[in-house]
Amino acid sequence: MMEKQNKILVYVVTIVATLGGLLFGYDTAVISGAEKSIQAFLIDSQGLSSFLHGITVSSALIGCIIGGAISGIVSSRYGRKKALIIAGFLFLLSALGSGNPEFLFFERGTPSIGLLWMFNFYRIIGGIGVGLASAVCPMYIGEIAPAEIRGKLVSLNQFAIIFGMLVVYFVNWGIADGQSIEWINEIGWRRMFVSEAIPASIFAGLMFFMPETPRYLALQNKDEKALSILTRFNGAEKANEILVAIKKSVKTTTKGKILSYGKGVIIVGVLLSVFQQFVGINVALYYAPRIFESMGAAKDASMLQTIIMGLVNVVFTVIAILTVDKWGRKPLLITGSIGMAIGMFAISILAFQGIIGMATLVFIIIYTASFMMSWGPVCWVLISEIYPNKIRSQAIAIAVAAQWAANFFISSTYPPMMEFSSGGTYLFYGIMSVVSALFVWKMVPETKGKTLEEMERLWTK
Template structure:
């Protein structure tokens, strides 16, 4: 069993490099954003709208990547789909760092070069969208049921860790160098740095297996059995394969054939994960702290404090998800987020600025990181029956990236209208998420993926 545990953990660590790249690619723009603005936007006298579209262009790719992930996962398999995602990360890193490649003169900003830069960022976004759907699916299909929640939750840790790594990489590149050098060379190195973990991810994927659920779906039973034996031992492997074959053979595989509720729950899990406002807290943290009276240096320090809180409470989720279950963690997290956001709304309304604001932002982010952050991905990877999992996960992930784009892009306008109303809205969404989980989301702790079949049968 010790060897089995090591084997499962090794496979999981390789897969979660996709999560690390998800975090890395999403956050790398934070360090390079002002230099990109100076080089590609301001030098051509372009508007702030073009700047905003350029900085968020990767999110368009995320929606596309999430949408096509189901087709790729079903047609060529989970492992090969992750290899394509790794290649997209690699191409995006090189292209974003050197968008002049082949067609343009280096250092000459033109509209063509701006289009090319956006093209490479969208390519990276497609990689993020594919990885965000397929990594949890891959881990969920490999992992034994008693530790599945823990292993899928490691992916959320990898995403947060990837963000943390790139903040330090960006800082290391910029530290001690002039603004002119950063605007000319530094920002390119920030993007290029992503090529190293992307290449490592692509290389290591050659050494991990395809998931036994996918192999059984494609009638490669001997290969599926060999992997199940390595993971679960010989006697248990045969039982699991028999269960998988039953779910694969006795079902049409049409998306709505298990009823609409399972798809609706998957979509709402994704939408609530974004509508509670977490990406506003992550993307705009320094701006939030500055607007509440913190000096620029202090706001960056408070952002680092938040980053450490994120890591610590994601570990809490990893350690408790298979003991306490999915529903209790989500419901506790919803209450914590509602308390945090309603308190921030109240402070904003009375224009009270100080340590209390930081405390409630930490209450909010800690509550999210020990619940909705990782557990949403755990549930999305496991609630869908085998035969519809690839397509159903893709729909849920598209809903998630679309909700992310909507919430992130509306935040500045909402804040202009009213800070209290903005944070009150996120608090209300947190409260609604509690009732949604309580009434509709099933507990999946300790259940095999094959038991999801009976759970959703009409």
């Protein structure tokens, strides 16, 4: 009976923490329904360039880089729990400000360069929240979860990210359904952004009632509090055993400098993050309705096709959750890379031949499904678990900042790359998929079933 109660508590805390992941997905994907209206209202109306359009669509990613970079400082100084509460309030501010960027300083409905920058400012604020949540949510879950189900629980965060994207696809479609382009360009896009305020408020409120992670408390020499939380999750006997291992790992290196365990662990984490973005997944997510419209779909149909893609993403993320602790991390990553390469190379060939239609949709779904069952959740699992306790927060901050920098580069260069060569753009993402498979095969260690404290042995040999 006790074991069951412990598991329930672990899952409850995990689910609340994954609301940060849901907001991560919601905030990054809400732009997919609004980007054409933003282009009409703030870009085309002022005769601005496609480059500025790309920057505006991707501006939240600037905040993501900042949030990822400061996540180590915030989570180390204030704790994992408070870092997530801060992220929740940033999501709320961004939602309200992005939907009404004229607040206080500008006349509503009158486009200007100043208003464009204010909109981007609020998107960057939300991006900082995303950057914090993207680093701290998997860290928080990973530091609480038992080793035997850690992969599954951290993967739930990716499920929440994808579910957040699916929710916002439905919200965007519901707002736009049956409405004129003029109404969407004037009012609809605002409601899309403001809708995020609801889950943001719920997340920030619930996190006040969640515990701090025992590993953070141990790092702060608050052993009694750490033991109390470990006991609630694992039972008294197991809790003492875990605390001894944590304290031993903390004392392994007294300085805790980022290179205490060598360059290899940092390089692997950064490259995992970079490859997760260089395969081009966020291009498919941010520009999904536009991609489907370019295939000849009507506005409403393109939104529905985006929902179909979102459902596929959810299904294949569940597959990853169910298999990551059974099959291991490396087999899933390599299999996913192969599937992504097949999808992107096929889309590239179709684009070079000028063929658009159902075949393109099928290969986009093959590509995104392959990503969602592999690199989507498993990259976050590895980033949350490969680092030793003493350097985890700083190392995750570096990896996550690198991930968002790569995301910004890929997303902001997509419009001009497509203007130059659509087939060549997708060919590049296909090549990156192949290279990512080789990287995993040669450099990434298998971590299935290992405790966080055992990870140190991978890097101290």
